[in-house]
Structures are given as C-alpha cells and as structure tokens.
Amino acid sequence: MxxxxxxxxxxxxxxxxxxxxxxxxxxxxxxxxxxxxxxxxxxxxxxxxxxxxxxxxxxxxxxxxxxxxxxxxxxxxxxxxxxxxxxxxxxxxxxxxxxxxxxxxxxxxxxxxxxxxxxxxxxxxxxxxxxxxxxxxxxxxxxxxxxxxxxxxxLQWLEPSMTEGKKQxxxxxxxxxxxxxxxxxxxxxxxxxxxxxxxxxxxxxxxxxxxxDNDPKAPRDGxxxxxxxQPIPSYLLAIAAGDLVFKPISERSGVWAEPAAVDKSVKEFEDTEKMIVANEKLYGPYRWDRYDMLVLPPSFPYGGMENPRLSFITPTVITGDKSLVALIAHELAHSWSGNLVTFSTAKDAWLNEGFTSYVENRIIEELYGKERADMENVIERNELAKEFKEVDPKLQQLAVKPGVLKDPDESSSATVYTKGAWFLQFLEQRFGREVFDPFLKNYFDHFAFQSIPTATFVDYLQKNLIDKHPGKVTMAEVEKWIYQPGVPEFAPKITSPRFDAVDAARAAWLKDGTLPPKSLTGNWVTQEWVHFIEGMPQTLTVDQLAALDAAYGFTGTRNGEIAQRWYPVAVRSGYTKANEAIVQFLQTIGRRKLIMPTYSELVKTPQGLALAEATFAKARPGYHPITTGSVESVIAKAKQPAAKTP
The missing domain is CATH 2.60.40.1730 (tricorn interacting facor f3 domain)
Structure with missing residues (x-):
C-alpha cells in the first residue's frame, strides 16, 4: 500500500x-x-x-x-x-x-x-x-x-431487518x-x-x-x-440515526437504544454514575458535561467507541450480570485519556488505549473488587502473550517507528492496550499510588484538550515523576518498555487465586473426566469461564466437547466472550454439532473481536472454508465495512495457493 x-x-x-x-x-x-x-x-x-x-x-x-x-x-x-x-x-x-x-x-x-x-x-x-x-x-x-x-x-447502513426492532x-x-x-x-x-x-x-x-449536545427531549421532527x-480530534466525530429512545441513569448519564433494548441496557449499565464519580475522585472533574451511551445493533465492529458525550456500545456486553461492564469503564475512562489528552499520531496509540486500559482496571477494582480486576488483568496478559507469538516485533513497541504501521487499523491491539496498561501498572508499583495517582491527575490537567506524541509524555514523565523521586525507576527501564518489543523481564506479575481454582478444576477434568461440581461453577463469572476454556488443549475429543456442552451449554451461548473461545475449539476438534450455532453466531454478531477467531479457524480446512464463505455471504449485508474487510482478508489468504518448497 x-x-x-x-x-x-x-x-x-x-x-x-x-x-x-x-x-x-x-x-x-x-x-x-x-x-x-x-x-x-x-x-x-x-x-x-x-x-x-x-x-x-x-x-x-x-x-x-x-x-x-x-x-x-x-x-x-x-x-x-x-x-x-x-x-x-x-x-x-x-x-x-x-x-x-x-x-x-x-x-x-x-x-x-x-x-x-x-x-x-x-x-x-x-x-x-x-x-x-x-x-x-x-x-x-x-x-x-x-x-x-x-x-x-x-458509515454503516442497516435495513430494518438488521435491527432489533425490525421496523426502521x-x-x-x-x-x-x-x-x-x-x-x-x-x-x-x-x-x-x-x-x-x-x-x-x-x-x-x-x-x-x-x-x-444531544437533547433527550428533542422531538422527532426530522x-x-x-x-x-469542546475541541475534539476528527476520529471522535460521530453520527447515528434510527429508532432510538432515551432513558436516564443519573442526572448526567443515560442510555439511548432501540425501544426493545433500552430497559435491559439501563439495568446493565446502572453503575455508570458510580464509575464517573470514581474517575473524578482519582483524576479530576468530568469535562464533557454529559456521559450518555448509545447501544448499537450487534453489527457494530468494536466493543465500544469513546465518542465524547455519547459512547457507542456493542450490545454483546449485555449479559444480565454486569460481568462485561469493564467495557463501560473503558469508554468512560477515555474521557480523560484519549478524548482529553490525545495521541498526536496513530503511531502513539498507546497514549490513548494503554492509559485508558489502566484507568479502566482501577475503576473495576474500585467498584467490583481487586479479585475481579486481577482476573481481567490475567486474561488480557494471556492474550498479549499469545499475540506476541505471531505479531511483528516492530509492532510490539509502544511507540511504533515511522513507516511500520502501513494502515492504522492494523496496530497490535494487545500492545497498545495491555502492554501500555502494564507499563503504567509498573510505574504505579514502583512509586506507589500515593505518588502515581497525583502524577496522572496532573498529567491530564497539564495536557487537557491537547494532542501529544510519545516523546512529550516521556519528557513530562522524567521531569515530574522520575527526577522528583530518584531511585525508583530509571530512564533505561522506561525506554525498554516504550521502545523495545516484548515485555521487560522486570514487569510486575499478577496472580489470581480464583483462576488457580479454575486451573485445578480443568486439570482434574482432563485427567479423569470429572466435571467441576456445581457448588464451584455455580458462582463462576464470565472471566472464570473464559479462563476455563482458554486453558484447554488446542483440540479435544468430540465426546469431551459433548460432555462440556451437556453440562454447561456453551454451544448457543449468548455470551460473546465465551462464544469467541468455545467455537474455535469446536472447529479445530471437528465438533460439527456446533456448526448450526456457529453460523447463527457469525450471522448475528459483527464485532470483529468476537467473530474473527472462529473465521480464522474455519478457513484452515476445505470444509470449514466452504462454511465460512457461505456464512459470510449471508452475513455480509449486516457487517460493517471494517468487519467485511477483515473477513475478506482471512478468506482470501486461505484461498491463496500454498508456496512451493524449493
């Protein structure tokens, strides 16, 4: 290109x-x-x-x-x-x-x-x-x-049949x-x-x-x-139109959604005001007047988009148990990190996403406890380790060098989100929250409504944190985090006792087929089920998959985080009983993170490729152009002739 x-x-x-x-x-x-x-x-x-x-x-x-x-x-x-x-x-x-x-x-x-x-x-x-x-x-x-x-x-244009209400x-x-x-x-x-x-x-x-400044009382008069x-960068310019109604959560926050989705959305996101207050306590006042959320149809290609005053949210996080509301914490956190202080080029994307992922985790800890925050961190770091096995080392640097990122949509998400957050967690651990929290608040204040490159942050970090507290962190350590691939060997580690119990239950089942008792799994949240599946071998026998399905009903689950892990295992293992549910999932959901792992597995065999192509043909009208491009690329690559060995 x-x-x-x-x-x-x-x-x-x-x-x-x-x-x-x-x-x-x-x-x-x-x-x-x-x-x-x-x-x-x-x-x-x-x-x-x-x-x-x-x-x-x-x-x-x-x-x-x-x-x-x-x-x-x-x-x-x-x-x-x-x-x-x-x-x-x-x-x-x-x-x-x-x-x-x-x-x-x-x-x-x-x-x-x-x-x-x-x-x-x-x-x-x-x-x-x-x-x-x-x-x-x-x-x-x-x-x-x-x-x-x-x-x-x-822009994505949806026919009425592709919406929840099916009317407009x-x-x-x-x-x-x-x-x-x-x-x-x-x-x-x-x-x-x-x-x-x-x-x-x-x-x-x-x-x-x-x-x-959307007016909840505005008449529908065309x-x-x-x-x-407030001055914003171009990527925060947003528009939406459809059969939408509003319901408040607090005086400064509420939900826009299709009529059939608004009540369940408000219930799922009812802690939003608490999240705003927690952010303000740490990092200063919310400067955008209102924080509302627009719940989009499931074809939205991302989990959320931090458009100021109106975050766009995927309905795939509405599970009924608030287990995936870290996404709301993330999009809200962008009101400080990203929307307020913005990266100046896509090469510095970690300044937005890494900071936001760090703040998100602090809010989850504040509202739902350290156990939940630690589980989120472990899952994200496991995904980072997996991605680093495949992604170009040049994209593993927080500050990507000029010319490396050909298309800004192709940055390493695990790098900019998880490695960026991990770096800030490293600083927090070394300096302590009593020092690091005021530093971060001052950073947001100092660069409010500005766009900066990584070098500006590094200079601010050195002058306002490292030099003021000598002996805690060296600039050589900072540079290793920012300008080198991978994760430094001195990065802080996190363990999760609840995940230890999940690991033990999985190991016992793999050893002798003994399923974890309901007394244990009955209290598991999404994060524990995700960890349970992620730790499985690459393939299982059809009987093993059938046993798990009979016990836990993974096939056909409405939880996208579980589905995106379960269906690839099913495809790799030849568990064709899941195919009907896989097709339904891929035709219903357009969020790239959730569907691309399954497409990527399907295209590895002739039978799977045929199913992927047939499914994509039906799903394509409801996909966003960004998702369409991703699926097309995976299918096209799979159809290329294998390179001949010399």
Whole structure:
C-alpha cells in the first residue's frame, strides 16, 4: 500500500464570480472551552494524513447534512473556520475517501462567498484522496459541498431487518482511526482539534444523534441541531440515526437504544454514575458535561467507541450480570485519556488505549473488587502473550517507528492496550499510588484538550515523576518498555487465586473426566469461564466437547466472550454439532473481536472454508465495512495457493 503523498499542481487563482450561496446557519464558531495550556509543541508527522496542520488548522466545522436511507448517503456541506499559521501559505489540504466533491467556496473579507479552485487526487488504498483547495487570500472560512458514497468505510447502513426492532433502518458512523474522511472532508489527523456545530435533516420518524449536545427531549421532527463546544480530534466525530429512545441513569448519564433494548441496557449499565464519580475522585472533574451511551445493533465492529458525550456500545456486553461492564469503564475512562489528552499520531496509540486500559482496571477494582480486576488483568496478559507469538516485533513497541504501521487499523491491539496498561501498572508499583495517582491527575490537567506524541509524555514523565523521586525507576527501564518489543523481564506479575481454582478444576477434568461440581461453577463469572476454556488443549475429543456442552451449554451461548473461545475449539476438534450455532453466531454478531477467531479457524480446512464463505455471504449485508474487510482478508489468504518448497 502506498503511503507517499500524491502531488498535483494547482492554478492559484480565484474564480471571479461571487457565489449566491448564503452562509451556513452557524456563521460563527462556538466559543472554545478554556484549556490549561497552549497547544503542545510537536514535530510529530502524521503519515496517515495529507493535512498540513503546521500551515493551517481547522478551528471549527459547521455541518449541514441530510440523511438519505434510500441512497445510503449523507449529502450537504462542511464549513471550516480556519487559523492560518503560515502567512505565506495559500492552500488548504483536506483528507477524503470516496467522497463526491460538488463545490468549494471561500468567504471574502466583504462577507460574500466566491468559488475556489480545487483538485482531488487519485485515491491511495489506505489514505484515500487528497483534496487541495487553492486559497491565496487565506479565507477565514471555506465551505465544501459534497456527498458520501453508499460504501463509505466510516458509515454503516442497516435495513430494518438488521435491527432489533425490525421496523426502521439504522445508520451509524465509526471514524477511528481514519474513517472520518469517508463522511466529512477534513484534516483527518488527531493533531488538529476543532469544535463543531451541525444541522441534520432525516426522515421524521428517525432520531439523529451526534458526539455533541444531544437533547433527550428533542422531538422527532426530522430536523436536529447540535453543538460540540469542546475541541475534539476528527476520529471522535460521530453520527447515528434510527429508532432510538432515551432513558436516564443519573442526572448526567443515560442510555439511548432501540425501544426493545433500552430497559435491559439501563439495568446493565446502572453503575455508570458510580464509575464517573470514581474517575473524578482519582483524576479530576468530568469535562464533557454529559456521559450518555448509545447501544448499537450487534453489527457494530468494536466493543465500544469513546465518542465524547455519547459512547457507542456493542450490545454483546449485555449479559444480565454486569460481568462485561469493564467495557463501560473503558469508554468512560477515555474521557480523560484519549478524548482529553490525545495521541498526536496513530503511531502513539498507546497514549490513548494503554492509559485508558489502566484507568479502566482501577475503576473495576474500585467498584467490583481487586479479585475481579486481577482476573481481567490475567486474561488480557494471556492474550498479549499469545499475540506476541505471531505479531511483528516492530509492532510490539509502544511507540511504533515511522513507516511500520502501513494502515492504522492494523496496530497490535494487545500492545497498545495491555502492554501500555502494564507499563503504567509498573510505574504505579514502583512509586506507589500515593505518588502515581497525583502524577496522572496532573498529567491530564497539564495536557487537557491537547494532542501529544510519545516523546512529550516521556519528557513530562522524567521531569515530574522520575527526577522528583530518584531511585525508583530509571530512564533505561522506561525506554525498554516504550521502545523495545516484548515485555521487560522486570514487569510486575499478577496472580489470581480464583483462576488457580479454575486451573485445578480443568486439570482434574482432563485427567479423569470429572466435571467441576456445581457448588464451584455455580458462582463462576464470565472471566472464570473464559479462563476455563482458554486453558484447554488446542483440540479435544468430540465426546469431551459433548460432555462440556451437556453440562454447561456453551454451544448457543449468548455470551460473546465465551462464544469467541468455545467455537474455535469446536472447529479445530471437528465438533460439527456446533456448526448450526456457529453460523447463527457469525450471522448475528459483527464485532470483529468476537467473530474473527472462529473465521480464522474455519478457513484452515476445505470444509470449514466452504462454511465460512457461505456464512459470510449471508452475513455480509449486516457487517460493517471494517468487519467485511477483515473477513475478506482471512478468506482470501486461505484461498491463496500454498508456496512451493524449493
């Protein structure tokens, strides 16, 4: 895949005729919130964006959009309020992907709008197309009129049959990492933070929501207005539309969901306010006014997305026992680590996800106890060890070197999440919470509403923690964590007595077929069942699998975390009795983490590959484009001829 920036000469002249087009509804940018410091100085280059943020930056975007379910597209305009940093620079470069650009105009000093010359470069497989707008007068505001493709990588359009209610269509976005450019032309780099407003029209029976000030009392009249006064990076721009209702959890938190899902969602997530309070106690006030959650259809490709004010949540975490609400703690924690203090490039993704995974675990410990937090850590570290056996060592570094990460969607998730959190747990252990907690709180305050690279964090860490408390941690140790593959030999270890009991029960069953008694398993939570299955041999006999199924009903389970471990074992072991349930699971769920392990096992045999292809053909209309790409890749690779041995 090409990463070089495409170049094309522009005529640097303005069209003479003034456009009769009126200014957008929001003529002035909303007031930006106060930040704690000036933007952090950085020389980081974002190799996944064409934008030139050192020359000109977007300060605000005013969106005017129409949601067209029939055509599966958004159509409208984006008006950018710009800050020109280079007084000699005369162009605005935006990132796009599969957009149809219809018109570009700029606001003159006299308030009138005039046509601007622009070009759209040929598309790069990863980056999309560079939109270059000639602006020799460095217009304060520029507007682009456009429409999206029905196949936009950052949007999913669902037919009514693919929703829980089965009555109305559904649409939602997924902008991270670089998919925002597929539904808005913009500087699609976390180095640029902007406020935004939006006016969105839709069918009158459809509720529209955005990562902004959603009004629970807004009437369904087909026209919605939004304002996001806090500056955000592009990957946090979000939109959704469908048959949605709201139910509160607390004064500042609640759930949006389809009518059939809202009550069970509120019950599952009823501890959200407690999580907010626990975070505030540790790391300072919640700065985004509200924290609401949107429960999406099961086709959502991720567990959750931390869109500010409105986290997008997969329904696969609703189990009835709160055993998977660590996901809520994670998305909420992003309100400090990621949304507030943001990585400046995808190469520094651990600054978002590693910090958030650390904070998530602290919240789980606070609300549900250290035993639960320790079990979560053990599972994640086991997954990290497994991934490190296969992933390129270059991707095992927290700070990935330039040129290594070809596509930002392909980073090592276990590295950025688990190794990143493990590094912070190492610091916590060495310095003690009485020192480390205030340091982390001050870090969030110091860099609030800024985007920084790893080097900036390392410098802050040295000056404000390591140098102030000599003899605890050396910079050589820090550098080994950040710039070397794998996990350092001095990393702190965690054990779980509850998992020790699970290990003993599994070993006894494998030895003589004695199933763990109900007096033991009756109190097991999801994490213990996950550990029980994960510790099994690669394959079991069909009789062994049938015995486990008869006792515990793994086949057909509604718990996705259990299913994603059980079905691969069933496939490897030739347990065809599970095939019907496997097909149903893969056709119902679109979350990549849950379904890709089973697809990956199916494609290893001719019979399994045929089942995978047939299942994918039926499931594909309900998959998000991101999930579709992952499944296509696994199937295509399996169908390639084996390399001949010389």
């Amino acid at each position: 090409r990463l070089s920036r495409l170049t094309l000469c522009l005529a640097a002249v303005l069209a003479a005729a003034c456009s009769p087009e009126a200014p957008p509804p929001a003529a002035d940018a909303p007031p930006a919130v106060a930040t704690s410091a000036a933007p952090a100085a950085t020389t980081a280059v974002d190799e996944h964006s064409y934008a030139e943020p050192d020359k000109v930056r977007t300060k605000d975007i005013a969106l005017v959009l129409d949601v067209d379910f029939a055509e599966k597209q958004l159509e409208g305009s984006a008006t950018y309020t710009l800050e020109w940093l280079d007084p000699t620079h005369g162009r605005l470069v935006l990132d796009t992907r599969d957009l149809t650009i219809e018109k570009v105009v700029g606001e003159r000093a006299d308030g009138k709008w005039t046509d601007l010359i622009y070009t759209v470069d040929p598309a790069d497989d990863v980056l999309g197309s560079r939109l270059v707008i000639a602006a020799p007068d460095r217009n304060k505001r520029i507007r682009v009129t456009y429409k999206t493709s029905p196949n936009a990588s950052g 269509p559904f649409m939602f976005s997924q902008s991270q990492q670089i998919h925002a450019r597929s539904w808005v032309p913009l500087q699609d780099t976390p180095q640029v933070r902007f406020t935004y407003t939006a006016n969105v029209t839709s069918p009158k029976d459809t509720m529209v929501l955005m990562s902004a 026209e919605y207005t939004f304002k996001m006064p």
